[in-house]
Amino acid sequence: MSSPRVTFEGHGRQAVAVSPDLRTVVTTDYSLFAVYDVATGELLRSFETEYTEDCNQLLIHPDGRRLLSGNGSFGAVVRVHDLESGVEEAAFGISDDTLYFLLLPDNRRILTAYLQLDLWDLDGELTEPLWTQDKEPGGSPSVLHPNGEWIISRCGERLMYFSVADGSLVREIKLAHDDPEMLAEADSAGLILPDGRRVIFAIDNGITAMDVFDTETGERLPPLQGHTGQVLGLALSPSGDRFASVAADGFVRVWDSTSLECIWTVKAHEGKAADVTFCGDNAVITVGADGDGRLWDLD
Numbered sequence: 001m002s003s004p005r006v007t008f009e010g011h012g013r014q015a016v017a018v019s020p021d022l023r024t025v026v027t028t029d030y031s032l033f034a035v036y037d038v039a040t041g042e043l044l045r046s047f048e049t050e051y052t053e054d055c056n057q058l059l060i061h062p063d064g065r066r067l068l069s070g071n072g073s074f075g076a077v078v079r080v081h082d083l084e085s086g087v088e089e090a091a092f093g094i095s096d097d098t099l100y101f102l103l104l105p106d107n108r109r110i111l112t113a114y115l116q117l118d119l120w121d122l123d124g125e126l127t128e129p130l131w132t133q134d135k136e137p138g139g140s141p142s143v144l145h146p147n148g149e150w151i152i153s154r155c156g157e158r159l160m161y162f163s164v165a166d167g168s169l170v171r172e173i174k175l176a177h178d179d180p181e182m183l184a185e186a187d188s189a190g191l192i193l194p195d196g197r198r199v200i201f202a203i204d205n206g207i208t209a210m211d212v213f214d215t216e217t218g219e220r221l222p223p224l225q226g227h228t229g230q231v232l233g234l235a236l237s238p239s240g241d242r243f244a245s246v247a248a249d250g251f252v253r254v255w256d257s258t259s260l261e262c263i264w265t266v267k268a269h270e271g272k273a274a275d276v277t278f279c280g281d282n283a284v285i286t287v288g289a290d291g292d293g294r295l296w297d298l299d
Helices: 180-184
Strands: 006-008 016-018 024-029 032-037 043-048 055-060 066-071 078-082 088-092 100-103 109-113 116-121 126-132 150-155 158-163 169-174 187-192 198-203 210-214 220-224 231-236 242-247 251-256 262-267 273-278 283-288 293-297
Touching (some): 024 283, 198 231
Parallel strands (some): 187 231, 231 273
Antiparallel strands (some): 006 293, 066 078, 198 210, 231 242, 242 251
């Protein structure tokens, strides 16, 4: 039975992010954000935010100075904080339900996604509304194609490609599914594999398998089985040769990006495991319902 190398005690229920230099990790517990030393697990500082609901996504900006976060439901918003001081620099969002965000390669624009897709500057100015879905749910975490030129979003039964350069719609692909009604559901996590030909979505309705689609044809490939609870988080390793998933069953599973075989797993948390991120290629950090963050060595 694996044991964590480091435990980040007390504030790791919802989301996690690690700094580009792998020296600090941030976890969330509703309105409280906590910053820890990766090597020792020492709590360095914490600060209160304006969140009153779940924080479902964290990202430390590549500049190492700013912390981006997205909250769960009801008045969804992306917030930008100074990581050192905790001061909020910007807050923005349009959707009135669960919101996801994607930092674009220029590191200056953010895509927000749920019932509509919008591009924003880091200071919170709306630069481009891309798409709005008025009647049916189905907005999902958006992913960046490995070529760096396209944003891919699952919007209901379609994969929609948008240009990173100007936000224009490039193409649409209709997805195939054994149960088409499932495609009306939103997703809790999404990830594109380094080959650019396969995209993975975890449907946000208690389904335990992860759907895999061919990005060129829309064909549904064999789903990924193994978790016994809804998959809540996905993360790709820096090299791209592995990805990790966490679920309501409390487990973290690591998969080979080529074969899609599960190569490592451990019971990471009592209750749900809510989020996961890689810390280099050979370790992952998880957070979950028991309130702690944990760093796990994979080798």
